[in-house]
Amino acid sequence: MTSSHIMELVHVIRQELNLTRGVPPKLETAYEHNDGSLHLVVCDRAEKSLLLGPGGRIAAELAKRTGRKITIYGADEILLRKHRLRLTLSRIEEVAPELTSLQSQVLNCLRYLIEQELSYPNQQIHVDSSIGQNLKVSLAFSGGIDSTAAAMILKESGIIPIAVMVRMDHQFQNPRDIKLAEEWCAQQDIILERIDTANEFSDLVDRVDLGRIHPCGECHSLIIKRVSDFALQNNYEVLVTGELLPSGRQAIVLQEGLLIIHLPAALSLSKHRTEIKAEKSGKQLFRRKFGCNLVAKSHCQGWRTIGPSIFRVLRELEGGILTTGQGLDYIKDIVSSSARERGE
CATH class of the missing domain: 3.40.50.620 (HUPs)
Structure with missing residues (x-):
């Protein structure tokens, strides 16, 4: 599937969903893997946001119409990730003599x-x-x-x-x-x-x-x-x-x-x-839950314990480990566990 074909579909979807704010996103590269999945690279995080759409609606519709699993990357995210991987390689060389x-x-x-x-x-x-x-x-x-x-x-x-x-x-x-x-x-x-x-x-x-x-x-x-x-x-x-x-x-x-x-x-x-x-691997994935039972119990103590939990989520979000949607799921769980433990 060519980049031009993908962007034609994106243009139609944006119009149909009335999600046309900003400059239309530009696709830098599209990679198709052997499993049929599509990996789309745009120039930065802002372009990625527009290609995903609110709540991932544009990307979800694109996946539905192409019948493919789709992942979208910002080129800036890929550069940062490669930098981290090379740092790990440098650490391997550091410890090698020992x-x-x-x-x-x-x-x-x-x-x-x-x-x-x-x-x-x-x-x-x-x-x-x-x-x-x-x-x-x-x-x-x-x-x-x-x-x-x-x-x-x-x-x-x-x-x-x-x-x-x-x-x-x-x-x-x-x-x-x-x-x-x-x-x-x-x-x-x-x-x-x-x-x-x-x-x-x-x-x-x-x-x-x-x-x-x-x-x-x-x-x-x-x-x-x-x-x-x-x-x-x-x-x-x-x-x-x-x-x-x-x-x-x-x-x-x-x-x-x-x-x-x-x-x-x-x-x-x-x-x-x-x-x-x-x-x-066969592991069952349930709803996203932050931490263990004791962490959830601790949240009834108020901001003293809720704050560090949310800060952990924000650190993972900042580090590119979590998407904004995943981060929101974990924060919702933190807040709701606090309410449950207080009997609200």
């Missing part, structure tokens, strides 16, 4: 994946299951979208992920979510190791109940510490996480001999990309 043989092999796999991402969306990502050579790594696994996507990226690359889940009580996790995560690992033939926490988080829960802290920062640190300790005690040299924010050089950390790779961040993936990857 690595073990296995760690070097894992980072060689990551280097291959980054080179693939640098050619995206011009070319479809080529999956090569031979590059991982059945290397084993530990994976901090919550069963959420991002750690699920990380697990699939590893598996598709021929790396064997050993999923490590920190088991926490109902104040953090719903039993149904834990069961779904366990079933998903079984379906994917991924070994799942569980770490029991006993009463390690009780002090945190008490302070949240008293309105003294927002739980995310401290809880995250405790979980990473427990998973890192597990990895070291069981002779895993690499720990992979599903984190999205620490991109560029911050995506790779060498700590006490343990190589920590925040995989989606290292590949500069968006939440949209991790959602697609997780859904293709």
Whole structure:
């Protein structure tokens, strides 16, 4: 499908929907992947906004009429993403002299994946299951979208992920979510190791109940510490996480001999990309929910805890991880969870 044909359709759709404000958007390039999906590149964020339309209405109608899955990019977003990917490559070179043989092999796999991402969306990502050579790594696994996507990226690359889940009580996790995560690992033939926490988080829960802290920062640190300790005690040299924010050089950390790779961040993936990857693996996607049960409970304390949650969403929005629609969904959930916890 040619760029001119696409823009003719866009012009008709804009007229029919009476969405004709501004200068008509200009399409720089259109890439068609082997799966039939269309990837449209416009010059910047403002052009992208006009091509999407309010609430994505123009893009949705374009997808309907072409029968294709459509993704729209600003050229400025692609430039920023490539800059971050090259920063991650530079970090690989920084840590290379300090690595073990296995760690070097894992980072060689990551280097291959980054080179693939640098050619995206011009070319479809080529999956090569031979590059991982059945290397084993530990994976901090919550069963959420991002750690699920990380697990699939590893598996598709021929790396064997050993999923490590920190088991926490109902104040953090719903039993149904834990069961779904366990079933998903079984379906994917991924070994799942569980770490029991006993009463390690009780002090945190008490302070949240008293309105003294927002739980995310401290809880995250405790979980990473427990998973890192597990990895070291069981002779895993690499720990992979599903984190999205620490991109560029911050995506790779060498700590006490343990190589920590925040995989989606290292590949500069968006939440949209991790959602697609997780859904293709068979994970059920429900409505977007911000944080765990304890975070939702903390929101009844008012702005002291609502503010940091919204700030987190804004950071991910600013970082290009979330779309405005995704960000709005999470903020709505934060506000509604506050009302629910107060019984409103």
